[in-house]
Structure formats: structure tokens, C-alpha cells
Amino acid sequence: MSTPPISLDRLTKAFGSRRAVDEVSMTVPEGQVFGFLGPNGAGKSTTIRCLLGLYHPTSGTARVLGSDPATGDAAFRREVGYLPGELHLPDRLAGADVLARFGRIRGVHDTAYADALVDRFGADLSRPLGVLSKGNKQKVGLVLAFMARPRLLVLDEPTSGLDPLLQDEFSALLKETVADGRTVLLSSHDLDEVQRVADRVAIIRAGRVVVDDTIDSLRARVPHTMEVTFDHDVDTSCLADVPGVTVTSTTPRTVRLGWSGSVGPVLSAVAALRPVDVTARPADLDELFHGYYRDTEGEAA
Ligand SMILES: Nc1ncnc2c1ncn2[C@@H]1O[C@H](COP(=O)(O)OP(=O)(O)OP(=O)(O)O)[C@@H](O)[C@H]1O
Ligand SMILES: [Mg+2]
Incomplete structure (x- = not known):
């Protein structure tokens, strides 16, 4: 090297x-x-x-x-x-x-x-x-x-x-x-x-x-978000059991969730519920960066 x-x-x-x-x-x-x-x-x-x-x-x-x-x-x-x-x-x-x-x-x-x-x-x-x-x-x-x-x-x-x-x-x-x-x-x-x-x-x-x-490894640590839509009423409680997944909001026909790590297990669990539409947003580092910018009181001038 x-x-x-x-x-x-x-x-x-x-x-x-x-x-x-x-x-x-x-x-x-x-x-x-x-x-x-x-x-x-x-x-x-x-x-x-x-x-x-x-x-x-x-x-x-x-x-x-x-x-x-x-x-x-x-x-x-x-x-x-x-x-x-x-x-x-x-x-x-x-x-x-x-x-x-x-x-x-x-x-x-x-x-x-x-x-x-x-x-x-x-x-x-x-x-x-x-x-x-x-x-x-x-x-x-x-x-x-x-x-x-x-x-x-x-x-x-x-x-x-x-x-x-x-x-x-x-x-x-x-x-x-x-x-x-x-x-x-x-x-x-x-x-x-x-x-x-x-x-x-x-x-x-x-x-x-x-x-x-x-940047890649920071991205992997920061939650991605996914919004899933169904054409039938669905019980999405099983999604919360997938490792790394947090369900952030849910209605009978939609669920929004955040996950970090690999997408595979999330996709499998979602696919089993037969969705009609899925949108996923790549991880955004803004929140992470902002976290480090905040709370500087008493440290930096
Ligand atoms: N010549 C100097 N004499 C005294 N203090 C200084 C001097 N240069 C920098 N500092 C102090 O060092 C600290 C760091 O300043 P610096 O300019 O490196 O910050 P920075 O990260 O570049 O900030 P910014 O994003 O505002 O450009 C500040 O508290 C600043 O007041
Ligand atoms: Mg500077």
C-alpha cells in the first residue's frame, strides 16, 4: 500500500x-x-x-x-x-x-x-x-x-x-x-x-x-424507509418481528416502516402480504449529520 x-x-x-x-x-x-x-x-x-x-x-x-x-x-x-x-x-x-x-x-x-x-x-x-x-x-x-x-x-x-x-x-x-x-x-x-x-x-x-x-457504511447504519400499499385489509403486525424493522405508521391498507441493514428479509416479509405497491427511499444521512451538529452547547464557540 x-x-x-x-x-x-x-x-x-x-x-x-x-x-x-x-x-x-x-x-x-x-x-x-x-x-x-x-x-x-x-x-x-x-x-x-x-x-x-x-x-x-x-x-x-x-x-x-x-x-x-x-x-x-x-x-x-x-x-x-x-x-x-x-x-x-x-x-x-x-x-x-x-x-x-x-x-x-x-x-x-x-x-x-x-x-x-x-x-x-x-x-x-x-x-x-x-x-x-x-x-x-x-x-x-x-x-x-x-x-x-x-x-x-x-x-x-x-x-x-x-x-x-x-x-x-x-x-x-x-x-x-x-x-x-x-x-x-x-x-x-x-x-x-x-x-x-x-x-x-x-x-x-x-x-x-x-x-x-x-459513506457506504454510514448509509447501511441509517434507517431506510419503505411504504407499502395493499388492495385488501392486512394485518401487518408480523413486520415488526423482522430484525432491524421498525413500523412507523400503519392503516388497514398501508404500512410505513424503517429498516437498517439488509433489505432481503424485509422484502420477503412484505411480499408474503401481497402488496400492490412498494416505494423505498434510500437512507438519508442528513438526520445523522444533523445529530452531530446539534447539542454543541458548551463545547464549540
Ligand atoms: N488564530 C486564532 N486565534 C485564536 N483562536 C482561533 C484562531 N483560529 C481559530 N481559532 C479558534 O479555533 C476554533 C476552531 O476554529 P476553526 O476556524 O478551525 O473552525 P471551523 O470548523 O473551520 O468553523 P467554520 O465552519 O465556522 O469555518 C474556534 O473556537 C476559533 O475561534
Ligand atoms: Mg472554517
Whole structure:
């Protein structure tokens, strides 16, 4: 196995006596989109800044593309595309100037990919960045992060300010990026987006990782729902005996149930009652995610 692009071992960053990141250990596998979630102030951006070597950890270590970002060896950064949560770009320059400068620094000689990104996002390269709207500035930031085709993309709330069509375009770009064997760390408050694009998710709360799992295995744990309709009156009490099933509502000719785990036993039990219609909804991770966002009183600022 190759070394993972990012691994954190009990990474801690304190500001004064307050631990913004508290013994975070996690591994971002190669060739995947890794979703990084958590409420405001949970420690996402602080973790990310440690990864880029912008903050020095108080204790613990980070390895990024085989380097320790805290040691000052900045060579790994050439292979990282970073979009900060708060983008600071020179206001007086136009996007075209910033892209050209960045391209020179990164040694991007073939600009075809950057041009294609500019087209896809409809980035305005002609006006000074200082006069662009938040979303339009963000488009320039996205082009900057992706244009050198870095091995690792570290994106701190990349879709904040983007309109829905561009969010779809961005999701497609993420999928192409990982299909190419490259890796994305995506911090986001857009839970739908994360469900759609991420392979794995970590949730951080008050500086600590409270969930770190694949989307598939989280889905398998979260209840799916099914609604079954009959053309005759049915006693559905037997369904409650199927392992993993909870009957949430019932009338003589309909039943709604939730289940987690494998669908086979549920289908067999339902089929035996001779239904006329069945609709099933895939597991939605929103409820699970929201649960981790709630009840943060007294923990995060
Ligand atoms: N430079 C700093 N000095 C002091 N405290 C800081 C500094 N940077 C971050 N913090 C604190 O660290 C905690 C984590 O902040 P961080 O920006 O990492 O959160 P976040 O998860 O990115 O939140 P958001 O979703 O709002 O972007 C907060 O309590 C914040 O006030
Ligand atoms: Mg942040």
C-alpha cells in the first residue's frame, strides 16, 4: 500500500488554553473525496491550516504527501491545491494576472486545462478581483486550486457562494479528479453535496473527531424507509418481528416502516402480504449529520 496522502496522529492545536483541534487522528486515502464536516468553530479550518504548514501544531503530527508540514520543508505544497475558507487575493489585479503569476510559480506551461476550468465555471478574468462578487471571486479561487492538476486538493468550503448549477459542475469536477487517482479533502457545510461526492467522512466537533467512516457504511447504519400499499385489509403486525424493522405508521391498507441493514428479509416479509405497491427511499444521512451538529452547547464557540 502506498502512503496515504494525509495522515494525522493526535494532532493538537491550542490557542492559549483552548484546544481548537484536540488529538485528531485520521487518514485520508488516496484517490478519494474525503468529506470533512462539523459545526462552526469545530476546528476544520484550523486542522487544514496545520496541514498546509500555516499553523504549527501544539503537539501531535501531520504527514502530507510524505512530508511533515511543520518542519518548514515546503516542497510538498507544490503538489497541493489549496482553497482557503477566506480567500485573500490581490484586489487590484484581474483574475488573468493572478492565474498567469500562479501558473509561472507552479510551472504550468500547458494552459488548456486552466482555460477549460475558466470556461466551466464562467470565471471573469478581466475585472479586478476587488470588484467581483463573492461567488465570482470563489470561481477564480477554484481555478487556482485545480489548474496545476495537483495530487492533493485541500478545499475549505469551496462551494460557499456558488450558485446551484456551478455546484453541480463542481461535483462533476471532483469526480473527475478522483477518477484520475488524485485526492480531495473537502470541508463543507453542504451535507447533500458531501453525501453525493464523498467516499469517506469525518465529523469534527469541539476539536475532536466524532465520526470517521465510509459513506457506504454510514448509509447501511441509517434507517431506510419503505411504504407499502395493499388492495385488501392486512394485518401487518408480523413486520415488526423482522430484525432491524421498525413500523412507523400503519392503516388497514398501508404500512410505513424503517429498516437498517439488509433489505432481503424485509422484502420477503412484505411480499408474503401481497402488496400492490412498494416505494423505498434510500437512507438519508442528513438526520445523522444533523445529530452531530446539534447539542454543541458548551463545547464549540
Ligand atoms: N488564530 C486564532 N486565534 C485564536 N483562536 C482561533 C484562531 N483560529 C481559530 N481559532 C479558534 O479555533 C476554533 C476552531 O476554529 P476553526 O476556524 O478551525 O473552525 P471551523 O470548523 O473551520 O468553523 P467554520 O465552519 O465556522 O469555518 C474556534 O473556537 C476559533 O475561534
Ligand atoms: Mg472554517
